[in-house]
Amino acid sequence: MRKPKIVVLGAGYGGLMTVTRLQKLIGGNEAEIILVNKNEYHYETTWLHEASAGTLHHDRVRYNINKVIQRNKVQFVKATVEEIKFDKQQVILDNGEIDYDYLVIALGSDSETFGIQGLEKYAYAITNVNAARQIREHIEYQFATYHNENEKNDDRLTIVVAGAGFTGIEFLGELTNRIPELCKEYDVERSKVRLVCVDASPMVLPQFDRDLVNYATSLLESKGVEFYPGTIVQQVKEDSVLICKKGEDQLQEIKCGTVIWSAGVRGNCIIEKSGIENMRGRVKVNHDLRIPDKDNVFVIGDCSLIINQESNRPYPPTAQIAMQQGEVCAKNLVKLVHGQDNLESFVFDDKGTVCSLGEDDAIGVVFGKKIKGSSASIMKKVVDNRALFMVGGTSLVLKKGKFKLF
Amino acid sequence: MRKPKIVVLGAGYGGLMTVTRLQKLIGGNEAEIILVNKNEYHYETTWLHEASAGTLHHDRVRYNINKVIQRNKVQFVKATVEEIKFDKQQVILDNGEIDYDYLVIALGSDSETFGIQGLEKYAYAITNVNAARQIREHIEYQFATYHNENEKNDDRLTIVVAGAGFTGIEFLGELTNRIPELCKEYDVERSKVRLVCVDASPMVLPQFDRDLVNYATSLLESKGVEFYPGTIVQQVKEDSVLICKKGEDQLQEIKCGTVIWSAGVRGNCIIEKSGIENMRGRVKVNHDLRIPDKDNVFVIGDCSLIINQESNRPYPPTAQIAMQQGEVCAKNLVKLVHGQDNLESFVFDDKGTVCSLGEDDAIGVVFGKKIKGSSASIMKKVVDNRALFMVGGTSLVLKKGKFKLF
Numbered sequence: 001m002r003k004p005k006i007v008v009l010g011a012g013y014g015g016l017m018t019v020t021r022l023q024k025l026i027g028g029n030e031a032e033i034i035l036v037n038k039n040e041y042h043y044e045t046t047w048l049h050e051a052s053a054g055t056l057h058h059d060r061v062r063y064n065i066n067k068v069i070q071r072n073k074v075q076f077v078k079a080t081v082e083e084i085k086f087d088k089q090q091v092i093l094d095n096g097e098i099d100y101d102y103l104v105i106a107l108g109s110d111s112e113t114f115g116i117q118g119l120e121k122y123a124y125a126i127t128n129v130n131a132a133r134q135i136r137e138h139i140e141y142q143f144a145t146y147h148n149e150n151e152k153n154d155d156r157l158t159i160v161v162a163g164a165g166f167t168g169i170e171f172l173g174e175l176t177n178r179i180p181e182l183c184k185e186y187d188v189e190r191s192k193v194r195l196v197c198v199d200a201s202p203m204v205l206p207q208f209d210r211d212l213v214n215y216a217t218s219l220l221e222s223k224g225v226e227f228y229p230g231t232i233v234q235q236v237k238e239d240s241v242l243i244c245k246k247g248e249d250q251l252q253e254i255k256c257g258t259v260i261w262s263a264g265v266r267g268n269c270i271i272e273k274s275g276i277e278n279m280r281g282r283v284k285v286n287h288d289l290r291i292p293d294k295d296n297v298f299v300i301g302d303c304s305l306i307i308n309q310e311s312n313r314p315y316p317p318t319a320q321i322a323m324q325q326g327e328v329c330a331k332n333l334v335k336l337v338h339g340q341d342n343l344e345s346f347v348f349d350d351k352g353t354v355c356s357l358g359e360d361d362a363i364g365v366v367f368g369k370k371i372k373g374s375s376a377s378i379m380k381k382v383v384d385n386r387a388l389f390m391v392g393g394t395s396l397v398l399k400k401g402k403f404k405l406f
Numbered sequence: 407m408r409k410p411k412i413v414v415l416g417a418g419y420g421g422l423m424t425v426t427r428l429q430k431l432i433g434g435n436e437a438e439i440i441l442v443n444k445n446e447y448h449y450e451t452t453w454l455h456e457a458s459a460g461t462l463h464h465d466r467v468r469y470n471i472n473k474v475i476q477r478n479k480v481q482f483v484k485a486t487v488e489e490i491k492f493d494k495q496q497v498i499l500d501n502g503e504i505d506y507d508y509l510v511i512a513l514g515s516d517s518e519t520f521g522i523q524g525l526e527k528y529a530y531a532i533t534n535v536n537a538a539r540q541i542r543e544h545i546e547y548q549f550a551t552y553h554n555e556n557e558k559n560d561d562r563l564t565i566v567v568a569g570a571g572f573t574g575i576e577f578l579g580e581l582t583n584r585i586p587e588l589c590k591e592y593d594v595e596r597s598k599v600r601l602v603c604v605d606a607s608p609m610v611l612p613q614f615d616r617d618l619v620n621y622a623t624s625l626l627e628s629k630g631v632e633f634y635p636g637t638i639v640q641q642v643k644e645d646s647v648l649i650c651k652k653g654e655d656q657l658q659e660i661k662c663g664t665v666i667w668s669a670g671v672r673g674n675c676i677i678e679k680s681g682i683e684n685m686r687g688r689v690k691v692n693h694d695l696r697i698p699d700k701d702n703v704f705v706i707g708d709c710s711l712i713i714n715q716e717s718n719r720p721y722p723p724t725a726q727i728a729m730q731q732g733e734v735c736a737k738n739l740v741k742l743v744h745g746q747d748n749l750e751s752f753v754f755d756d757k758g759t760v761c762s763l764g765e766d767d768a769i770g771v772v773f774g775k776k777i778k779g780s781s782a783s784i785m786k787k788v789v790d791n792r793a794l795f796m797v798g799g800t801s802l803v804l805k806k807g808k809f810k811l812f
Contacts, residue, residue, distance in 0.1 A: 130550075130553040130554040131554050133550045133592065134547070134550040134551050134554045136550070137543065137546050137547040137549075137550040137551075138547060138550075140543050140546070140547075141540070141543040141544060141546075141547045143543075144536075144539045144540040144542070144543035144544075145540050145543075147536040148536040148537050148540045186539065
């Protein structure tokens with residue numbers, strides 16, 4: 001008898017959690033499990049701001065997928081997904097095609113650019129390992145170039161971060177640690193460097209209480225970050241950003257050497273290409289994480305959309321929700337393979353959120369309690385290490401975890 | 407009675423050697439010594455290829471001038487020289503002016519660009535610490551960009567070195583060590599990277615015997631360097647170099663991400679601006695290193711021109727000759743201050759030359775004997791350490807010297 005074939009697309013938080021749980025819950029004879037991913041490594045999306053700022057080497061934010069999968073149970077295929085053909089139960093890859101009985105779509109998000117002119121060409125987005133190390137090198141190159149030009153151009157040293165959400169603020173936090181190092185490395189005075197944060201929203205980090213946000217902005221301002229809230233990016237040019245105050249017409253130009261775009265993500269374009277009903281690449285999934293009208297297809301992680309019943313708004317895409325979905329998805333796949341139809345419903349258990357503000361500082365809400373300062377920073381490292389533990393156990397934590405030696 | 411004022415322009419090999427010898431030979435009451443330099447540090451020009459390739463950190467190739475001068479005898483002025491007014495015995499600086507009784511011009515060389523189109527705009531020259539670290543960062547940025555583009559552009563990974571003289575060959579030697587590291591860092595296959603060396607001359611390193619040169623080119627070719635001898639660079643573009651075989655019209659385009667220009671230097675432009683008779687910024691000096699018709703002005707180092715009586719051609723500008731000139735210049739300054747007119751004649755004592763081919767290999771001629779391989783490589787480190795010793799004694803060698811720990 002042919003074993004059912006489970007194909008998981010994407011080895012991010014959701015996909016990799018699904019596979020690592022699945023390999024524990026299911027026998028090797030019960031199902032064929034195939035994991036498809038673009039790279040041979042998984043990366044910690046929530047750590048990319050550190051690799052981008054250059055405060056953590058990019059090899060520290062990724063690990064080889066083969067290190068955490070049981071290769072007697074799971075087959076890893078390195079490939080890029082090009083299309084999903086639901087009618088044929090088939091996935092088209094850049095290097096072949098693959099049939100499935102059960103499919104898990106965990107392809108992550110794309111950057112949302114809102115059609116802003118020049119954005120794709122001139123701005124950098126903190127999206128993956130390749131992007132992160134390019135950002136690090138771009139900023140280093142700007143600093144290295146400064147003293148090698150006949151006319152010193154201070155604008156080269158201005159970094160504009162568009163987007164005061166999680167990624168933007170965490171990146172700025174790392175930059176405030178990194179800039180003094182870059183100044184030393186390239187003989188630049190700190191006063192020459194400008195860090196600017198622009199966001200359309202009137203306040204940064206809208207998900208947090210005002211007193212936590214004030215703590216965060218005061219801290220970053222004290223380290224030289226200039227905030228432009230309620231400000232829209234109209235255009236990105238090679239050496240500047242055009243902004244305007246919301247509701248006003250007056251354009252202002254900020255000359256700069258680097259523009260980082262961190263103002264939002266959308267679901268994966270593969271979702272849109274594959275003809276499933278979606279909202280900006282995200283699919284509203286059933287309680288059991290399957291998609292309407294398709295009993296053998298799950299969507300989890302950033303491509304899925306689940307409404308928070310309390311606020312009546314979608315939960316934002318986070319690593320935490322993706323990992324919890326992966327756990328439920330794995331259990332439900334086992335039930336389906338076993339011919340059971342009492343699938344588990346997914347309920348998000350919000351354990352809290354911590355936003356890092358650089359090496360030693362953070363703000364957060366954990367188990368309903370507000371925290372800030374060094375205790376929040378320690379909690380952030382706990383959260384980061386927990387993600388490693390969930391996928392790869394103690395050995396992965398020891399290899400890639402974040403520890404501070406006192 | 408007013409002390410005579412000795413002004414030394416430039417803290418390269420020649421200027422710094424002059425000053426450090428002078429401070430040993432002359433009493434603090436006998437003369438005022440002023441050293442003018444653009445940066446507060448001296449750098450080892452002959453090590454810049456390593457900093458450019460990224461095999462040695464740029465802080466290892468420079469040291470603070472204040473560490474090697476006796477500040478009770480020598481006053482250091484950080485300034486850029488703009489002009490020399492011989493009639494007024496005055497030097498115009500970017501931040502003031504300075505009178506002299508005796509002047510030593512040791513301003514080093516400028517890059518010789520031969521008016522090639524696009525060269526200044528798009529090519530990088532290994533000229534100083536600022537340039538070296540910019541080259542390192544530029545190459546790293548090319549590698550970092552490779553995997554972050556939708557269409558992979560292998561040409562980004564091609565590095566063209568124009569000039570197969572000392573600097574070009576030594577830089578290529580370092581690159582052959584550095585490229586595998588960059589490939590690992592940025593997940594690039596070694597086979598994607600091209601290293602190309604173009605030179606107008608029919609042979610590389612014309613100053614060496616053919617069997618040494620064959621050793622060098624075979625070694626570099628075995629590590630992937632492609633040589634285009636007898637080939638002229640016609641134009642440098644943003645992403646390519648146009649070359650043609652000497653004596654032919656047919657242009658060939660080499661697509662590339664980096665062009666390094668190492669095909670020659672000329673004397674300093676200040677020499678030309680100041681109206682002294684010169685050949686491409688170099689002044690033919692008298693035997694005592696003074697310039698014709700000016701009894702109180704010495705020119706040493708790359709700005710000076712001395713004919714090799716054997717070959718009837720000028721000695722090439724090297725650190726070795728500059729340092730030997732600095733020693734004689736210091737002695738002659740002391741004689742002038744003491745009112746003696748029996749100045750010493752400079753005779754170049756060629757101790758040999760070693761050309762590095764990367765970390766563990768080199769070719770050279772030392773005390774008339776040809777050497778190659780690891781023994782030559784060890785000798786190269788001896789030569790490098792000797793330059794430090796001559797200026798700053800044992801303590802500088804221990805701080806900045808090159809040692810290999812077996």
